[in-house]
Amino acid sequence: MNLRLFFAVAVCRLTRCVLRIFRRGGTTLPGALALRICPDAVSLLSSKLDVIAVSGTNGKTTAVHMLENALKSCGGG
Numbered sequence: 249m250n251l252r253l254f255f256a257v258a259v260c261r262l263t264r265c266v267l268r269i270f271r272r273g274g275t276t277l278p279g280a281l282a283l284r285i286c287p288d289a290v291s292l293l294s295s296k297l298d299v300i301a302v303s304g305t306n307g308k309t310t311a312v313h314m315l316e317n318a319l320k321s322c323g324g325g
Contacts, residue, residue: 253293256286 260282267275282289290301302311 250286250292252286253289256282256289257293259285 260278263278263281267273267277286292300315302308302315304311
């Protein structure tokens with residue numbers, strides 16, 4: 249793991265802990281900071297994993313449930 253990625257993950261975790269202490273959940277700040285430090289963090293962290301990322305404004309929960317059901321019916325997951 250390179251140093252920028254290590255620092256990005258550390259800042260992300262620290263930010264999340266601080267936000268929880270102040271009861272400020274549900275924010276994108278940890279991820280935004282991590283990506284500012286290491287723009288390719290997502291690709292580096294997921295390079296050895298089979299990952300499906302769902303993002304957007306509306307419909308994420310529905311999309312994730314649909315993907316989950318599709319994968320389960322195929323025997324994967």
